[in-house]
Amino acid sequence: MTSIPAEFRAFVAETVGDGVVRGVREFGASDLPDGEVEVRVDWSSVNYKDALATIPGGKVARISPLIPGIDLAGEVIASAEPSVAVGSSVLAHGYDLGVARHGGYAAYARLPAGYVVPLSRGLFARDAMSIGTAGFTAAMSVAALEDRGLAPGEGPVLVTGASGGVGSVAVSILAARGHEVWAATGKASEQPRLRALGAAGIVPREETTAGSPRPLESARWAGAVDTVGAATLPYVLRTLRPGAAVASSGNAGGAALTTTVLPFILRGVALLGMDSANLAIEARRALWERIATDLRPNGLDDGALGVTEVDLDGVEPALDAILAGQSRGRWLVRVAG
Numbered sequence: 001m002t003s004i005p006a007e008f009r010a011f012v013a014e015t016v017g018d019g020v021v022r023g024v025r026e027f028g029a030s031d032l033p034d035g036e037v038e039v040r041v042d043w044s045s046v047n048y049k050d051a052l053a054t055i056p057g058g059k060v061a062r063i064s065p066l067i068p069g070i071d072l073a074g075e076v077i078a079s080a081e082p083s084v085a086v087g088s089s090v091l092a093h094g095y096d097l098g099v100a101r102h103g104g105y106a107a108y109a110r111l112p113a114g115y116v117v118p119l120s121r122g123l124f125a126r127d128a129m130s131i132g133t134a135g136f137t138a139a140m141s142v143a144a145l146e147d148r149g150l151a152p153g154e155g156p157v158l159v160t161g162a163s164g165g166v167g168s169v170a171v172s173i174l175a176a177r178g179h180e181v182w183a184a185t186g187k188a189s190e191q192p193r194l195r196a197l198g199a200a201g202i203v204p205r206e207e208t209t210a211g212s213p214r215p216l217e218s219a220r221w222a223g224a225v226d227t228v229g230a231a232t233l234p235y236v237l238r239t240l241r242p243g244a245a246v247a248s249s250g251n252a253g254g255a256a257l258t259t260t261v262l263p264f265i266l267r268g269v270a271l272l273g274m275d276s277a278n279l280a281i282e283a284r285r286a287l288w289e290r291i292a293t294d295l296r297p298n299g300l301d302d303g304a305l306g307v308t309e310v311d312l313d314g315v316e317p318a319l320d321a322i323l324a325g326q327s328r329g330r331w332l333v334r335v336a337g
C-alpha cells in the first residue's frame, strides 16, 4: 500500500553512454525504494554534491537513473513508524539520499524512518531548505569550533568560499553568535551582502589561494571554516593562532592537500573534519534543534543569505552555476506546485 500517486514529476539524471542525460519527467511510484515513511516533498535545495551527482565522472551518483537532491523537506503522508506522525513536517538529508537512493527533486519521496528529522517549532520547511545541507554543514562547523574552545571575543574567525552556500551560512551564524568574522571571497560584488550578514572584514581570495614557501606565517586567525581545500587549507593552517582549529568541509577549489606538519607540532593547531552526510541521526536531530534556536542564521528573512528560488525546471541551470563557481548563497527548490 502506498499513498504516493502512480506517477509524479521528478528531475532525473541518467547515465547514457559516456554522458548524463538530465531533465524533468514523469517518474513511477513503483520505482521508489522501500521505506517506512512517505513524504510529499515541498522544498529541496541545490548543493555542490548535487552538481557532482549529475555530471559524467562526478563520482557521487551510485545508481542510474537517479533522482538527485541530497536534502528535502515536506509533509508526511504515510508512516509505518509510530514516532513519525502523518501530517507532520519533516526534513531529511545525507546518508544515501540523492546518491544511492532517490532524493529531493521529486514531488514524493519514500524514506527509512532513521533518515527523518522532525521540523522544530519556528523553523518552516522553506527555511529548513534555505539552510539545507550546506547550512547544516556550516552549523556543524561552528559547533565543532566552539566545542573545541573557540569563544566570541577571542579574535578573528575566517570563512573561505564565503559567498557560497556553506560559507554564507557560516558567516551568518558566526556573526549572530558574536564572533568577529572575516569572509574570504573571490567575488567583489558579494562583499556588501557578506557585510550585511555580519562580516567584519573581507579577505580577497587571492590572499587565501596564494602558495607560500613558508610553513608558518603571522598567526592571525582564532578559528576558521574552510570550504575550499586545495591551496586554501594550507594557507589557513599556516596562519592559525596557536591552539586554534579549522573545520574543513569542502573542496570547491580542489581535493589535493599539500602542507607541512609544522602548524600541528609547533602551534598545536587542529584540523577538524566535517562529514554532514554520515552524522548519526540523533546528533543530526539535535543539531537541527539548535539551528532553529541558538545556531539560527541571520538573513533568512531579509535576503542577505542570498537565497535564489527555482522550481524543478530551474534545477539544471542551478547545477551548472554551482559547477562554474558562480553560486551566491543558497539555491532553494520549490518542488510542490
Ligand SMILES: NC(=O)c1ccc[n+]([C@@H]2O[C@H](COP(=O)([O-])OP(=O)(O)OC[C@H]3O[C@@H](n4cnc5c(N)ncnc54)[C@H](OP(=O)(O)O)[C@@H]3O)[C@@H](O)[C@H]2O)c1
Binding pocket: 047, 048, 049, 133, 134, 137, 160, 161, 162, 163, 164, 165, 166, 167, 184, 185, 186, 187, 190, 205, 209, 227, 228, 248, 249, 250, 251, 252, 253, 254, 274, 275, 276, 277, 322, 325, 326, 327, 328, 329
Ligand atoms: N563535508 C560535508 O559534509 C559537506 C557538506 C556540504 C558541502 N560540502 C562541500 O563544501 C564545499 C562548498 O559547498 P557549497 O555548497 O558552499 O558550494 P558553493 O555554493 O558552490 O560555494 C563554493 C564557494 O567556493 C568558492 N570557490 C569556488 N571555486 C573556487 C576555487 N577554484 N578556488 C577558491 N574558491 C573557490 C566560491 O566562493 P567565493 O567566490 O566567495 O570565493 C564559491 O562560491 C563543496 O566542496 C561541497 O562539496 C561538504
